[in-house]
Amino acid sequence: MGKIIQKSLLALSTALLPFAASSEVLTYTESTNSNTEMAIGYPVPIPVDSMMAINGFRSYDSLKAHHQGLALLHPEMSSIKVGDTANGREILAYQFGDTNNTDADGLTEPAFLVNGTIHAREWQSPEVVTELIEQLMERKADQGMVQYLLENTNIVILPVLNIDGFLQTQRNPVNVTNSPGTNANSSANDKFAQPRDGRMRRKNMPNVDEVLATENDRLNGVDLNRNSKHFFGVQPGNSDPLSLLYGGTNPFSEPETQALLEAAKLAPESRLRFYQDTHSFSRVLFVPQPNNSRLNAITQNIATRFQNTTISQGANYFPVIDQVGSGIATTADYFAYEYFIPTWTLEIEPPQGFQGEPNGGAFYGGTGASHSGFIAPDSAIARIRDQLAPAQLLMFYHQAGPAYVKSVRIADENDQLVYAADWQTNGNSRSLSVSTDQVLSGGQQYRLWVQFSKPMRWRSGGNIVQYPGQSVTLAPTISLTGTANGSSFNRAIATSNNDWQNQAGGELQGFATYLDDAILVNFTVPSNVNVSSASGNTNFDLNLNVQDFAGLSLDANPASPVDWANGAWTGYQNTNGASGDIGGTDASYSIKVANSSLTLSNSANDSGSGGGGGAISWWLLLALTGFRLARKKN
Known part of the structure; x- marks a missing residue:
């Protein structure tokens, strides 16, 4: 179904100009139509020389200078x-x-690759990608998500791939060629029935000069998004040098697509976990689906999360899922099939007539003229940039991998440490080091501090909230479980959003490395667990279950570090110890509790819950014992 919709979009994007053309060069205008003019219904954007984000589109030279300036200013960014x-x-x-x-554990970092402006006329693309760059640098010291990403992952962004073509569109921001043979009666399948050079150049420019008046090279060039290895040449027109979809003589024949492969080496390719090719227009995600069910499930899950975040920002970028095993030689197809990672083609707005939305430029109140969707108005781009940045950052955070428990600390009411455990990474495995393991007393209150391997919560105005568009359980789930007198017991520890730590301080005081990478909970060890003997100790298991703000559950067994291979997570275990892609409850921590502090009974375990419960507490038991002894002496 995905390919059917994609082909429908292509048919729409190659629709006829709505008038008979007597000239080969047309001019876009706001409101005037003639044989040589086409009204789009709003001011035609002109590239602006500006190093700052503006309500409009920046020139390529300004974008490049801005990127280079940021790279010089920030050591976290390299050109x-x-x-x-x-x-x-x-x-x-x-x-x-x-x-x-x-990363922080000494393991090789996961990597992400974002490509921009592979099709020259899609001016929304470099602006959206530049906003992503700007947010990474502006928020590099946020002590939260972005700082975590910069310190534990490798992000590669290529803002403008088709530079020659992009410059051609910016040299001719209001002019477009109406190729010889185009007229109002042309067939929709006529390869000449579409604007091809000037503002509407799509392809790159080998053997093409930069003079719009030159007629014999207007149809030349290669569609760089059909020049990849997988599914090369499968579409009609891929082998025709004059077609809008010409894929070149062979896969990766073009210097631009070779450059994209070089950019992937910076990851390197073996560490990639996500790829996005950034286009316009349609406001959808085109999602490849190789013959890999686990990969496809993960990709569809994060595509939905991407969509939900955009909805929360006032847009709806919905996924269009390819049929399994199909493709058309896009770069997203290449990285999905070559490396088995989540990929998609992000098509930035305006919508393409889906879901009742006006088509193309009509979305902005324009005339809806042919191809006007590639000409978003100046007034829209700032909003578009801001709407898409949160969803893109969430993809990085999710694909960085699930969190695991790094450290556990328990202290008594006198701030004396009674339990300390840390996971230590050695190569491709971890071991739990328990450095303090004292006996706890039933009925006594303690403080529990747990550190996780990533920031786990999102804040707005200082308050814990859902990440835009997401829905996860915000409070951690913690319990003490064990076996006494042959019966199992489970005692929940009350938690709330306030347990997340957004003040520095480290163990038993605040967060460790990032905001909300730790919780601090007061709890009382249960005293109403029935045991059959007053001698020895009873072991309680500490169980921890938390989702990060992208919806990933904990790695239930930190002993095997999580990684990515063959299209899915590796070393990611659920509550029952089975490897997969969902995670679960970590129950690796055994807490010793003195039996003498618990209720002695030969009966079955009671059903009370909570810390301390309704049974008699240990100090009251001792008090009553002392009272009985005193009576005997009297």
Whole structure:
């Protein structure tokens, strides 16, 4: 079904100009129509020289200077040349992260790749990708999500791949060629029945000069998004050099797509966990689906999370899922099938007539003229940038992997440490080191501090809230379980959102490394657990179940670090110890409790719940015992 919709979009995008053309060069206008003019219904955007984000579209030179300036200013951002265009212009990728390629545990970092502006006329793309770059740098010291990403992952962003074509569109922001043979009676399948050069250039520019008046090269070039390895040449027109969909002589024949492969090496490819190719227009995600059920389930899950975040921002970027095993040689197809990672083609607004929305430029109150969806008004782009940034960042956070419990601390009412456990990473495994393991007393109050491996909560105005568009259980779930007198027991520990720590302080005081990477809970050890002997100790298991703000549950067994291979998580275990993609409750921590502090009974375990319960407490038991002894002496 996905490909049927995608082909329908392509048919719409190659629709006829709505008038007979007597000239080969047309001019876009706000309101005037003629044989040489086309009204789009709002001011035609002109590229602006500005280093700052504006209510409009920046020139390529300004975007490049801005990117380079940020790279010079921020050590977390590096500018790397990955190739040259067909006309000899350098192609730059930007790498984001700290100075090493390892995370906080010394493991090789996961990586993400975002490509922009593979089709020249899609001006929304470089602006949206630049906003992502800006947010990474503006929030690099947020002590939360972005700082965590920069310190524990490797992000590679290529803002403008098709530089030659993009510059051609910006040299001719109001002019477009109406190719020879185009007229109002042309067939929708006529390869000449579409604007091709100037503002509407899609392809790159080998053997193409930069003079719009030159007629014989207007149809030349390669569709860089049909120049990939998987499904190369499967579409009609892929082998026709004059087609809008011409895929080149062979896969990756173009210097631009070779540059994209070089950018992937910065990850490197073996560490990739997510790829996005950033396009316009349609306001959808086109999602490849290889023959890998686990990968497809994960991809569809995060695509829905992406959609929900955009809905919360006032848009709806819904996933269009490909048929399993199908493709059309897009770059998203390539990375999905080559490396088995979640990928998609993000098509930025305006909508393409889906879900009752006006088509193309009509979405902005324009005329809906052919191809006007590629010409979003200046007034829309700032909103578009802001709407998409949260969803893109959430994908990085999710694909960084699930959290695990790093440390557990328990202290008594006198702030004396009675239990301390830490997971220590050694190569590709972890071991639990318990450095303090004293006996706890039933009925006594303690403080529990748990550190996780990533920031776990999102805040707005200082308050714990859902990440935009998401829905997870905000309070942690904690319990003490065990076996006494042959029966199992389970005591929940009351928790709330306030247990998350957003003040520095470390163990038993605040967060460890990032905001909300730790919880601090007061609890009382149960005294109403029935045991059959007053000698020895009873072991309570501490159980911890938490979702991060992207909906990933804990790795229930931190002994095997989570990674990614063959399209799914590895080392990610659920509550029952089974490997998979869902996680669960971590019950790795055994707490010793003195039996003498518990209620002695030969009866079955009572059903009371909570810390302390309704049975007699240990100090009251001792008091009553002392009272009985005193009576005997008297």
